[in-house]
Amino acid sequence: MQKKDIIKIVTLTSLLGILLLIGQIHRNYDYAHKIYKVYLNGQELGNIANEEELYDLIDEDQQDIKNTYHVDKVYPPNGFRVEECNTYNQNTTKASSIYNQIKNAEDFTIEGYTVKIKFPEEDQKEIVLYVIDKETFVEALTSVVTAFVEEEKFNAYINNTQEEIKDVGSIIENLYFEETITLKPSYISVDEKIYTDANELTQYLLFGTNTEQDSYTIKQGDTIKTVAENNKLNTSEFLIANPKYKDENSILAIGDKVNINLINPILTLVEDLHTVSDEEQVYEKKIEYDSTKPTTFSEITTPGVTGIVRMTRKVQMVNGEQSQGADPISQVVIRETVNEVTTKGGYKPSVTGTYWDNGLAWGWPTNRPYVITSDYQYRWGSFHSALDISGTGYASPIYAAQEGEVVEVFTSCPNVGYYGNQCGNSYGNHVLIKHKNDIYTLYAHVINSIPVKVGDTVSRGQIIAYMGSSGSATGTHLHFGVSYKEPYTAGFHWMSPWSLYR
Secondary structure, three states, rough: OHHHHHHHHHHHHHHHHHHHHHHHHHHHHHHEEEEEEEEEEEEEEEEEHOOOOOOOOHHHHHHHHHHOOOOOOEEOOOEEEEEEEEEEOOOOHHHHHHHHHHHHOOOOEEEEEEEEEEEEOOOOEEEEEEEEOOOHHHHHHHHHHHHHHHHHHHHHHHHHOOOOOOOEEEEEEEEEEEOOEEEOOOOOEEOEEEEEHHHHHHHHHHHOOOOOOOOOEEEOOHHHHHHHOOOOHHHHHHHHHOOOOOOOEEEOOOOEEEEEEOOOOOOOOOEEEEEEEEEEOOOOOOEEEOOOOOOOOOEEEEEEEEHHHEEEEEEEEEEEEEEEEEEEEEEEEOOEOOOOEEEEEEOOOOOOOOOOOOOOOOOOEEEOOOEEEEOEEEEEEEOOEEEEEOOOOOOOEEEEOOOOEEEEEEOOOOOOOOOOOOOOOOOOOOEEEEOHHHHEEEEEEEEOOOOOOOEEEEOOOOEEOEOOOOOOOOOOEEEEEEEOOOOOOOOOOEEEEHHHHH
């Protein structure tokens, strides 16, 4: 046989072998079958023949989860993955074996919603909550809003049915949470805290905890005001914590249990109000002398008339508390103020006595009309030892309440308030005056243009500063404090400013 023929035979044989091999591959592929590779947290658990069988095992065996959360279906854990593939290896693991591995390794999941609350400050981490359904979250969020806003007013706002202000009253211009809130459907591990009750979620959102709240049992003689003060709350905070009481004059029943915890809301509800109110303007009391009358003569010759001014303001409420500033927009005199004049006999004394513009020894430190935005009371768990007086406008004059010596002037703060107190103190720019009998008055959060200096003797009613929002102020207002002895020295204590006017 020639060499050329041998080469042809070898080549033909090789080609036939290749064709036979390809045919064998096709025959083997015809016998390949579908299986499912199961993974948990990236680790392969085994192969199963029927994916649905595993899902059914999980759903049928986890009746306790269904009963606990009142759901119809239970799902594999987060991190569970099934991958479909074709193989010639017919060895598979029983679905029950894979199920037992999963059950012992991770918690199963149910359908629900993930709530993310992102705070406006960049350094704040977000809070993640889990709820069983959207309705539970909406009901809880509504309860939080109506803890701070009257339900009737809230419904009128969201339904756009607020009545226009005819004479006096208020309307909500804007209502919003400062935080960004997202709600998305998800599969939630039953190892997480899943809220199924709107009341429980409301408690967490209002008090920042799921633990049971402290309570107090009402006794004879208790009032909302006394119970609140005895537990370091103001009446507004008490009413928010106990929404069944409408106002501080509500009747308390002996034996009732009331919540005495200070609220610590997770969310910040901001309510922008447009308000119109008629405010009384107290008349001043003046004395005139008539030399034609005997020195024993004293008679009110002009009766005083209390004036009324209709004030329009922008007011912001934050979680039910009025912010420290209340910006005036306009004012209309409804009734003119007439000062009371008392005529006395004889001549005006050569030495002028105390200035009695309001019939009291101590004058009011701001213009009128004003608003008390925070009283001498407990506030946010600590005692607010002054009056916050607002409503007379940025840079409006501040007056010395009584004659005295200026002992401290601070002007290092910017005129806009902030919380960091970088300028050295929370009072911001301020003036401290020493009066007789070791009484001191503090005028804080003013702008840095202060017309007096340390060592000056000021008279009652003299302009000593201008209203601002420096330091830790959250709006334009005066922080007016009164102390016995110099503040922060041995033996000093804050006094109620109201005690000066009684």
